[in-house]
Amino acid sequence: MTTGKINVSVENIFPLIKKFLYSDHEIFLRELVSNGTDATLKLKHLISIGEAKVEYGNPIIEVKVDKEGKKIHIIDQGLGMTADEVEKYINQVAFSGAEEFLDKYKDSAKDSGIIGHFGLGFYSAFMVAEKVEIITKSYKDEPAAHWTCDGSPEFTLEPADKTTRGTEIILHIAEDSLEFLEDSKISGLLNKYNKFMPIPIKFGTRTETLPKPEDAPEDYVNETVETDNIINNPNPAWTKQPSELSDEDYKNFYRELYPMQFEEPLFNIHLNVDYPFNLTGILYFPKLGSDMQIQKDKIQLYQNQVYVTDNIEGIVPEFLTMLKGVIDSPDIPLNVSRSGLQADGAVKKISNYITRKVADKLKALFNENRSDFEQKWNDIKIVLEYGMLSEDKFYEKAGAFVLYPTVDDTYFTLEELKEKIKENQTDKDGKLVVLYAGNKDAQHSYIQTAKEKGYEVLLLDSPIISHLIQKIEGDNRGLTFVRVDSDHIDNLIKKDENKISKLSDEEKETLKTSLEAYIPKAYSVQLEAMDSQAAPFIITQPEFMRRMKEMSQSGGGGMFGMGNMPEMYNLVVNTNSDLASNILNTEDKLTQENLVKQALDLAKLSQNLLKGEELTAFVKRSFDLIK
Numbered sequence: 001m002t003t004g005k006i007n008v009s010v011e012n013i014f015p016l017i018k019k020f021l022y023s024d025h026e027i028f029l030r031e032l033v034s035n036g037t038d039a040t041l042k043l044k045h046l047i048s049i050g051e052a053k054v055e056y057g058n059p060i061i062e063v064k065v066d067k068e069g070k071k072i073h074i075i076d077q078g079l080g081m082t083a084d085e086v087e088k089y090i091n092q093v094a095f096s097g098a099e100e101f102l103d104k105y106k107d108s109a110k111d112s113g114i115i116g117h118f119g120l121g122f123y124s125a126f127m128v129a130e131k132v133e134i135i136t137k138s139y140k141d142e143p144a145a146h147w148t149c150d151g152s153p154e155f156t157l158e159p160a161d162k163t164t165r166g167t168e169i170i171l172h173i174a175e176d177s178l179e180f181l182e183d184s185k186i187s188g189l190l191n192k193y194n195k196f197m198p199i200p201i202k203f204g205t206r207t208e209t210l211p212k213p214e215d216a217p218e219d220y221v222n223e224t225v226e227t228d229n230i231i232n233n234p235n236p237a238w239t240k241q242p243s244e245l246s247d248e249d250y251k252n253f254y255r256e257l258y259p260m261q262f263e264e265p266l267f268n269i270h271l272n273v274d275y276p277f278n279l280t281g282i283l284y285f286p287k288l289g290s291d292m293q294i295q296k297d298k299i300q301l302y303q304n305q306v307y308v309t310d311n312i313e314g315i316v317p318e319f320l321t322m323l324k325g326v327i328d329s330p331d332i333p334l335n336v337s338r339s340g341l342q343a344d345g346a347v348k349k350i351s352n353y354i355t356r357k358v359a360d361k362l363k364a365l366f367n368e369n370r371s372d373f374e375q376k377w378n379d380i381k382i383v384l385e386y387g388m389l390s391e392d393k394f395y396e397k398a399g400a401f402v403l404y405p406t407v408d409d410t411y412f413t414l415e416e417l418k419e420k421i422k423e424n425q426t427d428k429d430g431k432l433v434v435l436y437a438g439n440k441d442a443q444h445s446y447i448q449t450a451k452e453k454g455y456e457v458l459l460l461d462s463p464i465i466s467h468l469i470q471k472i473e474g475d476n477r478g479l480t481f482v483r484v485d486s487d488h489i490d491n492l493i494k495k496d497e498n499k500i501s502k503l504s505d506e507e508k509e510t511l512k513t514s515l516e517a518y519i520p521k522a523y524s525v526q527l528e529a530m531d532s533q534a535a536p537f538i539i540t541q542p543e544f545m546r547r548m549k550e551m552s553q554s555g556g557g558g559m560f561g562m563g564n565m566p567e568m569y570n571l572v573v574n575t576n577s578d579l580a581s582n583i584l585n586t587e588d589k590l591t592q593e594n595l596v597k598q599a600l601d602l603a604k605l606s607q608n609l610l611k612g613e614e615l616t617a618f619v620k621r622s623f624d625l626i627k
Contacts (some may be wrong), residue, residue, distance in 0.1 A: 061202070132169075202231075358387075363401045437457055487542075524571065
């Protein structure tokens with residue numbers, strides 16, 4: 001037996017490791033199982049190139065919990081180590097990494113991901129263990145070795161009687177970490193971090209019922225057998241070629257990733273690139289609707305099938321963080337801070353690649369089956385609209401597949417829409433006017449009026465639509481979007497024809513003065529000569545002010561402070577209506593006031609603006625009129 005002191009100048013290195021990494025001390029299991037996986041895959045490689053003359057067999061990694069003895073065993077059948085290799089890799093290499101780690105992070109160790117970066121994966125064991133043993137036998141024909149360390153720089157190294165190839169690590173769990181002796185805790189961690197690792201991982205056994213033989217009698221009782229409980233899927237869908245997978249395979253993998261998710265995904269995008277970086281993965285579009293308050297952090301990031309995080313800011317463009325799925329890349333630097341990650345050139349390339357790949361897939365889906373794409377539009381539009389706003393590269397490609405639905409459930413691309421409306425919806429100044437509604441029911445009367453003129457009306461109801469149309473207008477000169485309730489129809493698309501007013505200019509002035517005496521200050525009175533059959537009073541919301549207010553409320557634009565401004569409305573009064581003449585010619589002030597209030601309340605009612613006390617007064621007044 002040899003004893004020795006690990007070559008390290010910092011006497012209390014283990015308490016420091018524990019302190020710095022404590023926020024994420026559960027990763028010890030990920031690190032140790034990952035080491036076992038690496039050792040097994042390295043052996044496979046050495047056998048394949050003829051360097052190791054041994055049988056590979058069907059190696060597994062086993063995790064065992066000994067609750068009574070307060071121990072956890074992690075056993076692999078990988079390449080193992082000789083005594084010299086233990087001395088080199090455990091006592092020297094890892095500890096030079098440990099010193100570098102301490103020098104760099106003793107003042108600001110915030111990111112627990114750094115542990116793997118410094119070869120410290122093995123030493124994460126000391127975050128939960130007061131003593132660690134390694135019993136290992138190399139694939140080379142050399143004696144097994146037994147290393148023991150109790151968390152001080154002292155260690156012992158002696159021969160062992162292990163006869164099978166591989167490494168067993170025994171953790172003697174510390175008093176403050178006894179939670180890790182619970183089967184449910186270990187099972188949960190293996191499921192979280194090691195669910196898709198490439199070597200089968202055994203954790204206990206399970207009872208399996210054997211199928212009933214064909215010639216079994218009626219009273220036959222199915223036999224049961226104890227079998228290894230393999231907790232992982234070593235060959236997950238993203239490691240395969242898209243040509244090997246059916247639609248059902250993709251759906252099954254989605255259920256494997258999200259067992260509590262009952263809705264099927266709409267479609268998936270398989271990522272597979274090996275130049276200029278390595279990246280594989282599958283992204284799924286879930287049903288999203290118009291809700292911006294969507295739970296993000298649903299894409300899982302793996303490195304060589306080892307789970308790392310579901311916080312993937314910077315790696316995936318922000319608009320795609322609303323998707324679900326998996327990304328696996330050995331080229332993402334996991335051991336730097338988040339801000340460093342976002343500034344990293346390789347990561348930026350990965351983000352751009354994913355953006356391009358998603359755009360190409362959407363275009364292909366649109367071209368292959370447009371009607372199916374249209375049916376799914378309302379469930380995916382929020383991601384795509386957000387992408388157009390936040391990623392220029394996505395915006396450039398979006399014209400090929402982003403849709404603009406009408407209130408009649410027909411769908412146009414922007415170019416198709418321009419072509420469709422240019423003849424009828426170009427105003428006298430040559431501007432193309434796109435009419436839209438935000439709510440089909442609330443704006444029903446305005447939509448009907450527009451349709452009577454033969455105009456197309458889009459239905460644009462996302463919470464970010466004001467931002468998006470602002471951007472589209474900026475990129476399409478001579479195009480303007482106007483909501484149907486922002487003015488009366490003749491003003492929305494101004495043609496050359498001037499309607500003749502029944503009232504003289506003097507009568508109009510008198511009428512306006514009378515109206516303003518009874519109309520609240522929130523309404524700006526606007527007199528218009530319209531068709532005599534058109535509604536006498538129409539409430540509208542000026543497009544510019546309403547849009548700026550909406551943009552301010554949803555963030556990232558609009559005019560500063562406009563989000564808190566009260567709603568502003570115009571009251572458009574049709575001077576050619578009989579009601580306008582009635583109000584003008586009524587001499588009794590009380591009757592005139594009742595006419596104005598009743599007409600205003602009816603206009604408000606049509607806009608769902610009549611509530612509370614005002615609604616009660618309106619109902620009472622209406623009953624009085626029909627006594």
